[in-house]
Amino acid sequence: MLNKGLNILVTGGVRGIGKAISLAFSKYESNIYIWDINDNGFDELKSTIESNGSKVFFNKVNIADFAQVEKAVNDILESNNIDIVINNAGITKDNLLMGMKEDEWDSVITVNLKGTFNVSKHIIRSMIKKRSGCIINIASVIGLMGNKGQANYAASKAGIIGFTKSLAKEVGSRNIRVNAIAPGFIETEMTLKLSEDVIKEYSKMIPLKRMGKADDVADLCVFLASDMAKYITGQVINCDGGMLM
Amino acid sequence: MSKVFEFVKTLLVENMQIDESKINMDANIIEDLGADSLDIMDIVNDIEKEFNVTIPQDQYENLRTVGDVVNFVEDKLGK
Ligand SMILES: NC(=O)c1ccc[n+]([C@@H]2O[C@H](COP(=O)([O-])OP(=O)(O)OC[C@H]3O[C@@H](n4cnc5c(N)ncnc54)[C@H](O)[C@@H]3O)[C@@H](O)[C@H]2O)c1
Numbered sequence: 001m002l003n004k005g006l007n008i009l010v011t012g013g014v015r016g017i018g019k020a021i022s023l024a025f026s027k028y029e030s031n032i033y034i035w036d037i038n039d040n041g042f043d044e045l046k047s048t049i050e051s052n053g054s055k056v057f058f059n060k061v062n063i064a065d066f067a068q069v070e071k072a073v074n075d076i077l078e079s080n081n082i083d084i085v086i087n088n089a090g091i092t093k094d095n096l097l098m099g100m101k102e103d104e105w106d107s108v109i110t111v112n113l114k115g116t117f118n119v120s121k122h123i124i125r126s127m128i129k130k131r132s133g134c135i136i137n138i139a140s141v142i143g144l145m146g147n148k149g150q151a152n153y154a155a156s157k158a159g160i161i162g163f164t165k166s167l168a169k170e171v172g173s174r175n176i177r178v179n180a181i182a183p184g185f186i187e188t189e190m191t192l193k194l195s196e197d198v199i200k201e202y203s204k205m206i207p208l209k210r211m212g213k214a215d216d217v218a219d220l221c222v223f224l225a226s227d228m229a230k231y232i233t234g235q236v237i238n239c240d241g242g243m244l245m
Numbered sequence: 246m247s248k249v250f251e252f253v254k255t256l257l258v259e260n261m262q263i264d265e266s267k268i269n270m271d272a273n274i275i276e277d278l279g280a281d282s283l284d285i286m287d288i289v290n291d292i293e294k295e296f297n298v299t300i301p302q303d304q305y306e307n308l309r310t311v312g313d314v315v316n317f318v319e320d321k322l323g324k
Contacts, residue, residue, distance in 0.1 A: 128287060129260070174283065 002226045004029040007082050011035045011063050011119060012089025014042050016188035017138065020214030021086050024222050026054040033076060035061035036089065063089050063115030064107075073122040081130055082123055084225045087116040088138040090156075092190060094149045105152045112156035116163060120178075124171060133176040134225050137164050138217070139236060141182045141244045157182075161236050168234030177233040179224050184240025186212040208241035249315045249322075252295055256288050257311075270312030278311075292318060 008025050012018040013034035019041075022032050026049040034042070034056060042058050049056040061072045076082060090112045093104040116137055127133030142150055143157025161180050168178040185191065185202050191211070203209060220239050223229055238244055250270070257263045263278050274280045280288070289300050292314070298321045300308070308314045 125287070125290070128283060170283070173281070 001228060002028040002030075002222055005031070006084055006225075007031045007033065007076075007080050008084045008086070008225075009033045009035065009076070009082050009119070009123070010086045010088055011061075011115070013086075014038055014040065014045060014058075016190060017183065017186060017214045017217050018086070018088040019045060020218035021088060021221050022049060022056070023052070024215070024218035025084075025225075026052040026056070028054070028222075030054045031080070032056045033082070034058050035063065035072065037062050063087075063119055064110045066114075066118050069115075069118040070122050073119070077126050081126060083133060085119060085123055085133075085135045086138065086221055086225075087119055087135065087160075089115060090138065090140075092150065092153050094153065096149050097151050100152065108152040109156050109159070112153070113159040113163070116160050120163075120167060124167070124176070127176050128171060128174045131175050133171075133174075135164075135167070135176070135178045136221055136224050137178070137180045139164070139180040139182045141184045141238060141240050144182055144236070144238075145244055164236065165234045172233055177224075177229070179229075179233060180236045181217060181220055181224070182236050182238045182240065182244075183217045184212055184238065184243040186214060186217060188214055202243075206241040206243045210241065212239065212241055247315060247319065249296070249318045250311070253288070253292065253311055253314055256291050260284065260287055260291075268311060270310065270315065272311050273309050274311060274314070275309070288314075296322060298322065 008030050010018050010022050010032060013022045014036040022034055025032055032049060032054055037060060039058060039060060046056050059072050061068055063069055091108060093108050095104055120135055137160050139160045140157040142154045143161055146154045164178050164180040203211060217239050220237060254268050257268055257278060258265055261280060261284055267278065272278055285305060293299055296318055298318055308317055
């Protein structure tokens with residue numbers, strides 16, 4: 001379904017949803033560039049990706065750092081194009097607004113929203129020149145529905161949605177598609193922090209009656225990156241078991 | 246023709262697949278050559294890199310023809 005031999009950049013691709021995304025693309029003889037601030041577990045991931053027939057390159061990049069991202073993009077572009085970008089890296093720093101520290105606000109906005117800007121901004125020009133490309137931004141249902149204790153996170157993810165739609169309009173004429181995925185409640189280290197009670201409560205609200213798996217999101221990424229989605233741009237697609245409709 | 250003109254011409258041909266014969270100093274970049282705002286930003290970026298000059302965004306609206314751009318860059322280069 002996906003063309004073979006594509007160059008794919010996945011931010012935050014070492015664990016959680018990003019890891020599942022890297023693995024999903026590794027089934028298509030891809031060249032996968034993973035950027036993450038943490039390389040814990042990368043070696044194991046690398047051997048799985050390679051045994052699936054793809055190549056993988058790791059670079060320790062903090063997506064919140066504009067200059068570092070610029071350099072890392074240029075390092076790739078010197079020898080290769082990037083066909084697909086998955087802006088996946090993201091963090092949470094939950095707190096009720098009354099108690100939220102300035103740093104909790106700033107860091108979440110900077111990593112999630114500015115990080116998406118940093119990466120897209122530096123890559124878009126090469127896609128415009130090539131007149132093709134696909135950007136997928138990992139937002140969240142929280143960006144659409146809000147959540148107590150997550151004003152910073154919800155704002156960053158809602159920001160990503162506005163960013164996605166604007167960029168889709170800017171570059172559509174150059175055959176570049178930009179979409180967002182809004183995952184619901186997915187089992188990863190990010191959600192492991194939650195108590196069993198909270199998880200039970202949430203699951204009740206999900207028509208499919210289970211938490212999502214990182215694979216559920218990864219499969220949607222492959223679909224959106226493939227030619228099967230060639231007429232889809234500027235959309236936010238929920239991957240949430242029906243949690244938000 | 247000048248080095249700057251030749252460079253701009255190549256950009257227009259390569260980036261926008263414009264027929265070479267249509268490109269002359271009087272050609273209006275938007276109206277005659279069909280550029281949109283993205284094309285302009287792209288062309289400006291390439292010119293800035295090549296000649297190590299800056300073309301401020303508030304100047305774009307004064308740079309309507311190929312000749313306007315070439316003259317602007319040549320002025321900056323002090324020719
Ligand atoms: N897990 C969920 O339920 C859920 C739901 C909706 C959306 N999401 C979104 O999905 C994405 C992935 O989440 P996850 O659950 O896999 O999280 P995770 O914490 O398991 O993984 C995130 C990865 O991003 C990396 N990262 C963090 N900050 C970075 C930075 N500044 N630069 C580069 N890499 C950085 C981390 O090292 C980690 O490897 C996030 O954007 C998250 O907001 C997750």
